[in-house]
Amino acid sequence: MNTHVPIAYDWNTTRLAQFIARYGYRDLEDLQLQAAYVPQRFWDAVVEAIGLDWATPYRHTLDLADGVMWPKWFVDGRLDLVDNLVGKHARATPDKIAIRWEGDGGESRTISYAALADEVARVAAGLRALGVGEGDRIALYLPMVPEVATMMLAATRIGAIFIPFFSGYGADSVAQRIADCEASVLVCANGYFRRGKEVPMLADARAAAHACGSVRHLVVVDRLGRGAEGGEGAGACEGEGASPATAGGEAASFAEVDYRTLLASRPDSAPAAFPADQTLMLIYTSGTTGKPKGVVHTHAGFPVKAAQDLLMAFDLHADDTLMWVTDMGWLMGPWMVYGGLMHGATIVLYEGTPDYPDAGRLWQVIERHGVTHFGLSPTLVRLLMAAERNLPPPGALDSLRLFGSTGEAWNEAPWLWLFEAVGASRRPIINYSGGTEIGGGILACFPGRPQKPGAFDGPIPGMAVDVRDADGQPVRESVGELTIRRPWPGMTNGFWRDDERYRDAYWSVWPDVWVHGDWARVDVDGYWFVHGRSDDTIKIAGKRVGPADFESALVSHSLVTEAVAIGVPDELKGETVVCFVTVADCRLLARQSWEDWEAELVEHVGHRLGKPLRPARVHLIQAIPKTRNGKTVRRVMRSAYLGTSAGDLSSVENPGAVDEVRAMRVTG
Template sequence: MMTRTSQVAWRPDQQIVAQANITRFMREHGIASYEELIRRSTTEIEWFWDALPRALGVEWCTPYTRVMDTASGIPWTEWYVGGTLNITHNCLDRHAGGVAADRPALIAETEDGQLTSWTYSALAERVSRIASVMRGLGIRRGETVGIYMPMIADVVTILLACLKIGAVAIPIFSGFAPRAVAERLRDGGARLLFTADYGLRRGRRIELKALADEAAAMTPSIKHLVVCRRSDEAIPWMVGRDMAWDEFLASGTPMCETEAMASMEPAMLLYTSGTTGKPKGTVHSHAGALIQVAKEIGYHFDLKTSDRFFWLTDIGWMMGPWMIIGCLFHGGTVVLYEGAPDYPTADRLWQLVARHHITIFGISPTAIRMLMREGVDRITRGALSSLRILGSTGEPWDPESWWWYFEQIGQRRCPVVNISGGTDIIGCFLAPLIIKELKPCSLQGPGLGMAVEVWNEAGQPVREEVGYLVATRPAPSMTRGFWKDPDRYLDAYWSRWPGVWNHGDWAYIDADGHWFLHGRADDTIKVAGRRIGPAEIEGALMEHPAVSEAAAIGVPDPIKGEAIVCFAVLGRQYAPSIELSEELKRVVVSLLGKGDRPEQVLFVTDLPKTRSAKIIRRLIRARYLGAADLGDLSSCQNPEAIGAIPSRGRT
């Protein structure tokens, strides 16, 4: 029987296939089908990762002499040995000095409606000014620089300026509290920190300078704090350390030499959210990050120079640098938005699409579920006519939300390029190509060059069975260890199966070869010896029209080992009741079976989430079980939702 995820929802027409960037690559290499492409790119990895930078047009300062070297072990594979290059040269300098000089590179809109737009030549000059002042402050290649900024235009210039001079950028989530900021700055050893006087969120000012001052006070290495002033209002100031943005920029020069960086020299430290223990600093190189991201946005998202690319993200999440680097490499236009997706009205993002003629649009499933609550009354069909590709990442989809995104936003003509990877690879293990059909909620298959499998507990490949997502061969963008902590890196990814990267996600391949995710393996609920991912239960709950969001956790049970407890956010027209709770339990049983019947379904007004709208299940579980210490709360953008979670025994 066909279900809402087993049927094919979207098929490319002949024109889409003919004009796709990946089709050109296939023709150049005599590849006749999607299946052959994936097979060759994931089994002949040395051939693929050699052919790829040439096909993309990556410019090297010094050509590499060898594609890969595993002499130090698979976890420490060296890539593009002997080569030198620079991300900023490839993303900016070469465009500013060529035919793209007057093409728009960046459009940025703040929550209060302020617009900034720069061409490639204007962006390049501004980046050079910033880079030259940084050099004047003594920042040299290999030194780290913190970026604690809202998603305003100059977050792009600062990132590219760091990379231009060979400094290692540390982008930090603008919603973090001072302690979380300081943890990352101290670990990275940053001497320079960029911030702003404030950010905006739902019409409220977030006093970033004051927060940055607290973080700097806990970070002895910080010697300089550059403040992007958005108003003339008085703010705390430390003479000798703090520098005003306008003065900083004015003291720079419009030309600044770009450093030639060895292929594997660090470009960025991207820290994980620190949900447990010390945040992990993943290390990403100039060649690895550039080539992986350029591949994904050029081939999986099919970006053309005429495209305008937007992703709802923050500079501190992987998708921020990923979007900036990938889009600019291909000469497209990056669109940034600072603020909440539903402020001041629920159609803010759809207004953004219309205003800036966005063609490629990315968001998380949870953010879509939030926007679904408002319905489609505010969405004007013509406003979304510029869209040609939809993107998503961050967590598994439920069918109802996926179909809403596909039908109401994409109007059934835009493929949903659902990708999944992580901060640790600054890219994707799984990613669709628009030359092949798509099933709802699926990720279609392996990303180009990503040798992934689904394994069971015994380390054997499985089909039509949920298992561990693993990578059996290395890729250039895999983190170069954890900053100052190589043993933790080996333990996190390489300890379960020698020479195999264990990514920590549950995945599933159906009978037709389409791949699906089922959440994090460490979120898995084990009921009477059987494992189930919370996303499956949550998706079943959201099949009921009353439920707009859901979270499922496992709690200790003396008989079953764990019992399932669910938390549901209802649509506005529904009210909590015992009857509805029982009805939702029956829905789960009808869709998944009696073994997955929730012990309880509890109603809440909101669920704790990250700024990128991922539900934080560990906080829900800790709160429900009455933990005295909830751990690191820095990644939670709505901590008030934690307090609304009922404790066990008081429900």
Template structure:
């Protein structure tokens, strides 16, 4: 296991909201609090909702009801609340918090829009009233196909305020995956924009939305945000201008919702063509998000969080509802982090005094190519933490971020969880030392462990990540598909959630995510994650990124095949391929030597910058890749298939 390089100082502990709360609860260290949190989960989550200042219209009578079993917990029984009251309305009573900054939007051209809590609430009120005038009622579903613009935040808040349910599609989707989500949710309305900018290129959205609405058949109204005032096809019987939705001066009351009433359906892709609709509720998701951002990630009222994500991914709603519930500001960011200049990300942190920055490792690997001096040009002293999600780190990229952007002072708070989790499972807490790349603990209230194939806890070897008790934030099934939900997570071992991650847990309780279980390589009986090989490859100065897959082999069962992107100006000839393969062999041994290595111009990635290895494998083996709707660059699959692919064996 890696040795820690960051240690909590007295100043860190003094600032930490979690440390102060922990001592108030009578605990002396994190491990003691963690054991208590899984020893009595009802006690813990009841205290957590109080810690984040949850306000209830009607108090709950019981924190947790497990009468339907572990798969179907009922949280805060009898309680009435609304996520929007706790994210927005409650801050309006105090003039000081009402005038606090709530939302920042930076366009790709550098223009900025800002909204206080009062100004944001006014827009939300008008749109909520407009939705009701358009016939939207409590329980109705509304699709959202928008980039990360202010109207996106206004829309999700307005929808939840009136008791309706939103489901957001990733802003880079084509019509087919949007239509599938609309059909699954039986959405009456779709909110979209005329288009978006990315790397200076205008990307139309209204045309895609029209096609999706026609394919779905259930959409009665399409609301259009005219961000760029371009001419688009208009259907007078169906289309509604956003300005009309927001035109009234009326207000809509914040509906009193039951704790287990859903407010969002977040779809997650799988290996099949049918996405899974995870259901998240008023009394679970937002309270968990508030606790995770406010206490695990130490976001304080009045601070600013910038998380490079999309409302179609789980981190979008987590950041919006979690940050606002803590009285912090959410920064939205149009376009790419290295356009129009390579230093744009660091400039934004300085300009907007960002306290918490959320990124993915691939993003850092992509900006490293512009030089290690780039972050040092900016005042990044506002940064209190850098959060990381989505994929494993390689040590070189982790240390680059820690040293060059964080000056070896800012903690990197890795989180691994998922859409179905409603947050993280394991993470780095500020109360314990942090080592490069991994996680120093399971999160509070998450009874997680690593099991071998015989359902025995395993240390020092790879195993399956499991959760042994329910938790706040877990999906309340799949939308209108409870059997599929139970079959996905609960059928291997009784009353045990199987998450699908291969994990290594050390005797020192340091956790390493090897990768998805179906990504994990088993080479001649040796189980290892692709990230272990990838981190060796990117250690070479010529290599910018790498993706590794396992393919069938008659002798070893499975062998690694590597795909490498070189830094600009690097020549793939001259024996570089053999040199890279030898690097892997020298570090891991001859038995793990890659079968092949291919140089490619790009790897298939999601908008959140995760490499989709199963898509690489399917292209290479000429197999069906399953659902690729979350890919940002689907054309990369065809290139790998043509340039590198072989026939399935």
């Protein structure tokens, strides 16, 4: 597989290359090695490079007295995080734009750093007036509107803990998470717009609040432009479809408050500094299997990791504009806010759908807002690749310096399409893999270095990463478990009130080794590849194969646009493979029956992967079930196909597609 060199990027001009030179490292490889084994020196340099100011300097960078599973970072340090993110930029460049927003219908707003600082101070004062204080939990059930960033920052300013929820959740999913974290405030919108249609939220928010006795205030943001529909002082209001009692049988009582009431508060003039290890945010995993996990992130750890990754992997500068196609309930939303603002950059919040009203929408957004750093998923790239009007017009991407990509493994064809057809071979694709519990990335690409389609350059400095075989030994050129052998600041500080589950999830395989749950490989040239979740891996006659191998083989066929592979039980082989595909041009289907097409695709996979790995079935479906940020939900599809419980489907954008899979399930 050939490497590609983006022609518009010079390695020597990047912030990572300058970091290496400034702090006396020989080269990137030396930096990666030294960061792993001399972490104090490295992380002290990172804190300085990202410009983090301390109200009380820390005494020790890292304390491992409680073991690698429970590291203490920046011991006894205290910081005013909001001043680092907003205040100091507002003082230096008050008119600079902090947030650009574009709604589903094309409407837009801009907020300067000075205006954002004022709004955060007012909302923080309004929260204090409601009796919200340090350590209290504030649940955020909001679409991608500027108020979601303001609420996160206001919570941070008063030392409260914010919990961002996926905006597409229903009442039960919201209530389940509120009950777990015992939030006293729920912030919601009365609705939002998607594909030109109103999507209501307030009834679900009221129902969730009624079901949870901890909620004392429901703050309502008027996104629909018709008032908050239940303003301040509404008391123990029973909303439409609400359940009037908690699970314990006690009547729930809460007051509804218009967000504008908080905004009208007198600006809070007394910000506070909080300990580095104080909890900043809880962010829940999707919960498609079992109870959702409340991942704990801290005041220093999460923003340091986000800002470090944006400096080293994404070469973000203060005059750049960062946009990621995401929801605030996914890690990339808070990561963009806290990492981007740390650097004094501009962030773009986008409410709309990537292909509405057509596949050219994202290129228009990039052009309108001068986006320099644009992140999306490989699934979204495949969607755009198959659509009409999918290429940007001349000049539309003039501002764009690089693409970011996360969420899943690449196939080569979509990677090449984005790099060559869209990016004109000028812009690197920063492949970025990590997770909610990581606080950012484990592996990445680095601007200015040669790229291999779908690959990573290697570990982000500070991440001591290995690929290990079944015996726990590091391996090269073969697939194994992706593991981490040293702690890092962005590492989750456990799961909310569930230390045992945290230990079982990541630390139970080998002593003092974080097992991430991804299959990975380092090739002969030193490039890294991630082959999907190890619990998604299919084992056929004793041979482990990642679903991405089957999916890449299928999308290389001219008929197939997208593909998903799952493992199903087989008496002879232990497991066999069933695949699901979509096609872009249905006219091709008229050339022969689906049975013939299926046989052709089965043989095509056998030719690419070997005859023993031919799938048992290839099903044609209308749409692949995905989350709103474009991630394929393989485990949900497998459960639906086998007729078992698919778990919580609230994060699935198109639950009807799950029903289509269920209709094809094996019954005997």
